[in-house]
Amino acid sequence: MTTPSSVLVVGASAAGLSVAEALRREGFAGRVTLLGAERHLPYDRPPLSKKVLSGAFKPEQTLLRPESALAKLDVEFVLGDPAIRLDAAAREVTTASGRSLRADVIVLATGLEVRRLPGQEAWAGVHVLRTVDDTLALRADLLTGPRVVVAGDGVLGTEIAATARGMGLEVTVVGPQSAPLASQLGLQVGGYLAKLHTDQGVALRLGIGVQELCGAEGRVTGVRLANGEVLPADVVVVAIGSRPAIGWLAGSGLTLADGIVCDSRCQAAAGIYAVGDVAWWHHEGLGTGVRLENRTNAVEQAMAVAANILGKDRPYTPVPYFWTDQYDAKIQVHGFVPADAEVAIVEGDPALRQFVALYGSRGKVTGVLGWNMVKQTRQHRQHVVDGTAWDAVRALAVPQ
Amino acid sequence: MRVVVDLEKCCGAGQCVLLAPKVFDQRDDGIVILLDASPPKELHAAVREAATVCPGAAITLEEGQ
Ligand SMILES: Cc1cc2nc3c(=O)[nH]c(=O)nc-3n(C[C@H](O)[C@H](O)[C@H](O)COP(=O)(O)OP(=O)(O)OC[C@H]3O[C@@H](n4cnc5c(N)ncnc54)[C@H](O)[C@@H]3O)c2cc1C
Numbered sequence: 001m002t003t004p005s006s007v008l009v010v011g012a013s014a015a016g017l018s019v020a021e022a023l024r025r026e027g028f029a030g031r032v033t034l035l036g037a038e039r040h041l042p043y044d045r046p047p048l049s050k051k052v053l054s055g056a057f058k059p060e061q062t063l064l065r066p067e068s069a070l071a072k073l074d075v076e077f078v079l080g081d082p083a084i085r086l087d088a089a090a091r092e093v094t095t096a097s098g099r100s101l102r103a104d105v106i107v108l109a110t111g112l113e114v115r116r117l118p119g120q121e122a123w124a125g126v127h128v129l130r131t132v133d134d135t136l137a138l139r140a141d142l143l144t145g146p147r148v149v150v151a152g153d154g155v156l157g158t159e160i161a162a163t164a165r166g167m168g169l170e171v172t173v174v175g176p177q178s179a180p181l182a183s184q185l186g187l188q189v190g191g192y193l194a195k196l197h198t199d200q201g202v203a204l205r206l207g208i209g210v211q212e213l214c215g216a217e218g219r220v221t222g223v224r225l226a227n228g229e230v231l232p233a234d235v236v237v238v239a240i241g242s243r244p245a246i247g248w249l250a251g252s253g254l255t256l257a258d259g260i261v262c263d264s265r266c267q268a269a270a271g272i273y274a275v276g277d278v279a280w281w282h283h284e285g286l287g288t289g290v291r292l293e294n295r296t297n298a299v300e301q302a303m304a305v306a307a308n309i310l311g312k313d314r315p316y317t318p319v320p321y322f323w324t325d326q327y328d329a330k331i332q333v334h335g336f337v338p339a340d341a342e343v344a345i346v347e348g349d350p351a352l353r354q355f356v357a358l359y360g361s362r363g364k365v366t367g368v369l370g371w372n373m374v375k376q377t378r379q380h381r382q383h384v385v386d387g388t389a390w391d392a393v394r395a396l397a398v399p400q
Numbered sequence: 401m402r403v404v405v406d407l408e409k410c411c412g413a414g415q416c417v418l419l420a421p422k423v424f425d426q427r428d429d430g431i432v433i434l435l436d437a438s439p440p441k442e443l444h445a446a447v448r449e450a451a452t453v454c455p456g457a458a459i460t461l462e463e464g465q
Pocket residue numbers: 010011012013014015016035036037038044045046047048049081082083084109110111112129130131156245248275276277278292293294295296298321322323324325
């Protein structure tokens with residue numbers, strides 16, 4: 001493959017910016033354009049639900065790179081102008097304002113869009129959290145109302161609950177799972193997280209979904225659960241999940257499913273790549289397609305995509321990593337937690353809120369989770385890399 | 401090359417330690433410890449990768465002095 005002379009990246013956030021940086025680091029001297037729907041320079045999302053919502057960080061502290069570093073990158077930023085159409089064969093993108101951008105290679109990095117409850121726009125006091133603007137609006141409302149209902153028992157919902165509780169609010173979390181984060185961490189560790197939240201004074205209403213929002217005079221007054229019960233609220237946060245931002249790609253000729261479908265090189269079509277939360281690619285190590293929604297993947301996949309754009313022809317086979325910070329708990333996960341995984345505690349003690357758990361499936365270690373045990377977690381990550389036999393791990397398990 | 405770390409932004413991921421253990425370590429709470437603010441040339445590539453991968457955008461490099 002010949003080196004392209006221009007690259008257009010759609011989506012100017014963690015993944016998109018990282019592609020531009022990796023291209024430059026590898027010596028790419030052609031034209032690079034970053035097109036973004038938001039009007040902000042690239043900023044970081046993980047602090048939003050933590051330090052920005054709590055007020056510990058000013059929004060400017062989330063900027064991924066200082067302006068001086070962005071200037072040195074020699075990248076053209078086109079911000080506040082979402083892409084609305086892609087012609088994959090012509091490698092041309094049309095934007096909402098009517099721009100037409102063409103490049104030899106196009107990288108799709110549009111991330112996720114949040115799911116909302118039907119009719120939620122009708123009521124003031126109802127929020128989602130994906131952008132810095134969302135976060136500032138939610139924070140302003142949290143500073144006025146004492147009762148908060150968080151609809152959603154995933155990572156985002158529980159982080160927001162922890163932050164709101166830390167701000168002294170009365171918080172209730174509603175969600176369909178029997179433990180928070182059960183689908184990400186399994187039932188056992190989800191149970192430890194439930195205990196952490198109830199010990200901190202958060203009310204958990206689990207195993208039930210929000211049916212609808214209730215309101216009066218333009219403002220939300222509560223949520224109605226699937227069993228008819230109404231939980232009163234001054235502020236409602238809707239954190240019921242997100243989906244890949246691919247609506248604008250309908251008719252582009254790309255294959256779309258739960259994300260932009262790519263091969264093991266993260267290539268969706270000739271000269272078109274996808275990266276970050278929006279990319280569904282074939283993971284050769286696992287032998288199946290995956291899509292990851294985490295901060296480290298955004299950068300690591302960007303490095304793989306940049307290398308492939310420059311002709312390296314390298315499959316992307318990461319050991320995924322994500323973390324969440326809730327109250328004083330730093331929870332870190334390397335690898336995968338399949339739904340059928342067995343759990344073995346190999347360090348520490350969950351009752352003391354310091355432990356390392358290994359997850360195993362089909363006879364092998366697939367993941368490691370650490371709870372306030374940073375170094376030990378990093379050491380046990382090697383079991384995931386090596387795919388250590390599960391029988392050997394059982395011998396390491398600390399009796400509970 | 402000079403390495404600067406922002407302890408407030410560091411989220412304790414430890415990617416830096418995995419990539420460049422001679423330059424970075426972590427405290428018990430995960431926050432980064434800078435072992436060598438002017439690492440030797442043979443470590444520069446690994447340090448650059450750590451600065452890129454760091455999910456807290458907490459590592460900045462001043463290059464070329
Ligand atoms: C509140 C919050 C907390 C998080 N906490 C953690 C955490 O603790 N740990 C962790 O590992 N991960 C966390 N994540 C996940 C992490 O932030 C994401 O994995 C990461 O941001 C993905 O980067 P991305 O660039 O792929 O997508 P995004 O960051 O979503 O960026 C996509 C960008 O594309 C833009 N865009 C969308 N459509 C278009 C269009 N049509 N045209 C142009 N631009 C478009 C969007 O405006 C956006 O700026 C968190 C996410 C959120 C929202």
